[in-house]
Amino acid sequence: MxxxxxxxxxxxxxxxxxxxxxxxxxxxxxxxxxxxxxxxxxxxxxxxxxxxxxxxxxxxxxxxxxMIDAHVHLGFDGGADPAGRMRAETDVQQVMLMLRSARELLDAGVTTARDLGARGYLDVEVRRAIDDGTALGPRMLTAGSPLTVTGGHCWFMGGEIDDDRDARRMVRRHHKMGVDLIKVMSTGGYMTAGSVPWRAQFTGDELLTVVEESRRLGKHVAAHCHGIEGIRRALDARIRTLEHCSFMREDGSSELDLELVDAIARSDSYVSPTMNYEVRELMASGEWASPVGELYRRGAKIIASTDAGVGHTRHGDFALALKALADAGMTNDDVLIAATSRAAEAVGLEGVTxxxxxxxxxxxxxxxxxxxxxxxxxxxxxxxxxxxxxxxxxxxxxxxxxxxxxxx
Ligand SMILES: [Zn+2]
Missing domain, CATH: 2.30.40.10 (Urease, subunit C, domain 1)
Structure with missing residues (x-):
């Protein structure tokens, strides 16, 4: 340069x-x-x-x-059916979308972001293009395809594993291909038919294997977790960031397990609550109380994130997520910290940004x-x-x- x-x-x-x-x-x-x-x-x-x-x-x-968005997907377009588009697109089309997403993040003041799920290591290629000045965008940390069970949440990104041996091999392969961290789907999710958000996907031992192998290779792990059992297993495995952490139950409520909330607050794990469109709408409707407020009041370390790219959540929407954190009860000062210094610490960049x-x-x-x-x-x-x-x-x-x- x-x-x-x-x-x-x-x-x-x-x-x-x-x-x-x-x-x-x-x-x-x-x-x-x-x-x-x-x-x-x-x-x-x-x-x-x-x-x-x-x-x-x-x-x-x-x-x-x-600012730092701890959870985005450059390959999702933030429209009505982001997963459908990803699955229909060629790699070249995906990369063009990813470059637009990166540009939109930068326009929104996001200078560092973690891509927590892409296919074919396209996120790694985009990161390299940004790093060498070929493309414009935030500093990216990439996770490649999320580790999931066969047919599990976001299986179409290519990260299916079913036992410890598979887990070690996938983490090693991701390392070889140049990812910055490992993402694991501790529970099912909303974007994949046949996947159930409130159920755990992996045993505690399988998560431990993922963490142990990632640590050996100097990588943090981020865990997608909605349901309580999946949150607990991710916490027990000492996973660095708990994504979503919605405490979602089968009936759609998010009744908190306060013992678990306190255990999160005492731990070294950070909560990345992805304040996307769905979460903001549910909060605004009063139908659903976000657990973020209670997690915050009881001392959990909250960092700012959006899940940008998922349904109706554009990469330029970062500031809306910050307002949602304040609406959940965080002070403006703590929201600003969650979007900068604390997020840097959570993602391992405290000596960089x-x-x-x-x-x-x-x-x-x-x-x-x-x-x-x-x-x-x-x-x-x-x-x-x-x-x-x-x-x-x-x-x-x-x-x-x-x-x-x-x-x-
Ligand atoms: Zn996500």
Whole structure:
């Protein structure tokens, strides 16, 4: 990649999210894709700045860490039948869709995302294209095809396994092909006919095998889990992130098992509650109480995620999921932490991104207004910077000057 000029971004508000604090009239110095300095303008020693520096005063905006969506599917389109489309498409068609999804995530201020289920290692190929600058998108962590039982949830992505031997072989193959983490379907799900969300798919021992083999290869595991037994087994196997964690019962209610909630809160596992369209609709209707509020109040470590790509959930909808977390009872500050520093820690990138600190990747978002008092300002970022490269989302065109215009 070509070397980038050093840019000093100035903003009326610079927002730290570890914990939340605001610097009034501050700046972030970006050099070679990394954050070189963060602070208030009063502390800035201009004599120590590089000679070729470009200054970009963004004015009345909040400049904050780029956001992290811990659960997306680039190969799902967020329409009425995402699985049907995936199954009907060729690999080339899938990759084109995945590149659009990646672009939409970036437009929404998401500078890091985990793809938790794709077929044929297409997610790994897309990640490589983004990493080498061929395609535009967030930093991706990829899981390849989720491990599932024969005919189980999302079997059509190619990750069917039925015993310990299969499990080890699939984890090893995924590692060989370049995935970043392992996804396992601890319970059935909603998008696959014949699969039942409230029932566990794997025994506790099988999950342990998946975790043990993944750990040997230096990989985290994410577990899809709706029903209580599948959540419990995933927790007992010390799986890093519990996806959905809806406590869904056969009658469609989500009556909580409070002992299990407390065990989650005491554990090292994070809860990634995928606040997608269905969940938001159910919450809004009052028919179903999301367990997120109770998990949060009892101390579980919540991270922001959407399941972007599933039914009626577009990759640009990240801010709606953040509002849903607040509606479930989280404070705005904790939502911002869940979307940045805590998410980075959960996905193993705490030394790379998620905070404004010298030495970390220059992953930044500038938004109008102040997200600590109004999360809805996150919906339309004015400027998104990923690994030091500035990107103006189409919805912001004309409202801010792209930094490259200043450099030209
Ligand atoms: Zn998913």
């Amino acid at each position: 070509p070397s980038q000029a050093a840019v000093l971004y100035l903003a009326d508000r610079v927002l730290h999210t570890d914990p939340v604090s605001v610097i009034h009239r501050g700046g972030v110095l970006v050099r070679d894709g990394l954050i070189a300095w963060v602070g208030g303008l009063g502390e800035l020693d201009r004599t120590r700045l590089p000679a070729d520096i470009v200054e970009e005063d963004l004015g009345d905006v909040t400049l904050m860490p780029g 998620g905070r404004l600190a010298a030495g970390l990747s220059a992953d930044l978002v500038a938004v109008a207004g102040d997200p600590t008092s109004d999360l809805s300002v996150l919906r339309h970022p004015l400027l998104v910077i990923v690994r030091g490269l500035a990107h103006v989302p189409p919805s912001a065109s004309g409202r801010v000057r792209a930094p490259h215009e200043a450099m030209a």
